[in-house]
Amino acid sequence: MTVGETGRGLLELTRPVNVIAASALTFIGAFVAGGVAEEPLAVAAAVVATGLAVGAGNAINDYFDREIDRINQPGRAIPRGAVSPRGALAFSGLLFAGAVALAVTLPATAIAIAGVNLLALVAYTEFFKGLPGLGNALVAYLVGSTFLFGAAAVGEIAPAVVLFVLAAIATLTREIIKDVEDIEGDREEGLNTLPIAVGERKALVVAAVLLVVSVVASPIPFLRGYFGVAYLLVVAPADAVMLLAAYESFADPTTGQSRLKYGMFLAALAFIVGRAALEVPLLV
Numbered sequence: 001m002t003v004g005e006t007g008r009g010l011l012e013l014t015r016p017v018n019v020i021a022a023s024a025l026t027f028i029g030a031f032v033a034g035g036v037a038e039e040p041l042a043v044a045a046a047v048v049a050t051g052l053a054v055g056a057g058n059a060i061n062d063y064f065d066r067e068i069d070r071i072n073q074p075g076r077a078i079p080r081g082a083v084s085p086r087g088a089l090a091f092s093g094l095l096f097a098g099a100v101a102l103a104v105t106l107p108a109t110a111i112a113i114a115g116v117n118l119l120a121l122v123a124y125t126e127f128f129k130g131l132p133g134l135g136n137a138l139v140a141y142l143v144g145s146t147f148l149f150g151a152a153a154v155g156e157i158a159p160a161v162v163l164f165v166l167a168a169i170a171t172l173t174r175e176i177i178k179d180v181e182d183i184e185g186d187r188e189e190g191l192n193t194l195p196i197a198v199g200e201r202k203a204l205v206v207a208a209v210l211l212v213v214s215v216v217a218s219p220i221p222f223l224r225g226y227f228g229v230a231y232l233l234v235v236a237p238a239d240a241v242m243l244l245a246a247y248e249s250f251a252d253p254t255t256g257q258s259r260l261k262y263g264m265f266l267a268a269l270a271f272i273v274g275r276a277a278l279e280v281p282l283l284v
């Protein structure tokens with residue numbers, strides 16, 4: 001194994017797209033709270049802490065999942081031999097340490113959120129992932145909490161609460177669909193995920209109902225005055241993409257969960273556009 005292959009493997013362990021996306025969510029939380037200009041260093045610390053935490057969480061997940069992934073995802077860095085299990089664990093520890101070092105420089109509420117999240121990231125795979133719905137709910141909380149964490153870094157947490165709920169429900173939908181996709185490997189590993197506990201179709205119905213709830217609730221940030229009317233112009237297509245993805249998941253969970261992620265990214269863009277629109281009189 002060359003140094004380059006190991007380096008690429010370590011980067012792959014972090015799932016860089018998720019690192020960037022989750023870091024962006026933390027920034028959006030701070031942006032929606034209106035504190036980016038006043039507290040740039042705190043925002044930067046929160047954003048980088050989030051990225052390091054997500055990278056650490058993904059790396060330790062692949063460490064604990066190395067046997068499942070030999071079935072479900074043999075091309076991943078540890079099963080294909082690009083990174084050793086011990087190397088992945090040490091790398092995760094390093095990233096966790098960096099996240100803690102940055103999080104402790106933030107206000108108390110942000111430190112509390114980071115503390116809960118870091119413990120949850122370490123515990124997820126070994127203790128929660130195999131519990132029907134609970135593991136999904138924990139990942140959903142973690143994704144939604146980025147908005148709270150970014151807002152708490154600059155002070156005002158209230159506007160981020162609605163975003164937390166919307167993102168958590170949409171993520172819960174996608175996690176359930178991903179478990180339907182992974183059902184064979186999870187069954188081999190003896191995990192009792194929701195699709196294994198209640199059946200694939202019932203799990204997909206639960207996922208679809210949850211997504212409809214989040215779509216119906218998606219105008220709330222505009223109705224509460226947190227976002228300008230431009231938000232509706234962007235969240236509407238995002239809602240449509242997510243609803244279509246949930247429908248597609250019944251026939252093809254792999255395509256469905258992947259398209260759902262794109263709809264969620266578009267929804268995150270809607271949050272940015274909606275808050276920015278408040279600064280433009282015509283778009284309020």
Ligand SMILES: CC(C)=CCC/C(C)=C/CC/C(C)=C/CC/C(C)=C/COC[C@H](O)COP(=O)(O)O
Nearest residue numbers: 018021022143166167170214215218264265267268
């Ligand atoms: C209805 C409405 C307006 C919903 C809001 C949706 C929203 C903004 C959701 C945020 C989702 C997002 C952009 C998450 C960041 C990426 C991330 C950290 C996802 C969690 O990863 C866990 C996942 O199981 C990893 O699997 P994979 O993505 O396949 O690598």
Ligand SMILES: CC(C)=CCC/C(C)=C/CC/C(C)=C/CC/C(C)=C/COP(=O)(O)OP(=O)(O)O
Nearest residue numbers: 022050053054057058061114117142143146149
């Ligand atoms: C704000 C702070 C300090 C932290 C935020 C932490 C966040 C946003 C975490 C996002 C979710 C995440 C990275 C969870 C880690 C566990 C994980 C990768 C779950 C999904 O993995 P599996 O259920 O094993 O499915 P796959 O490995 O097949 O994707």
Ligand SMILES: [Mg+2]
Nearest residue numbers: 061062065069
């Ligand atoms: Mg995994």
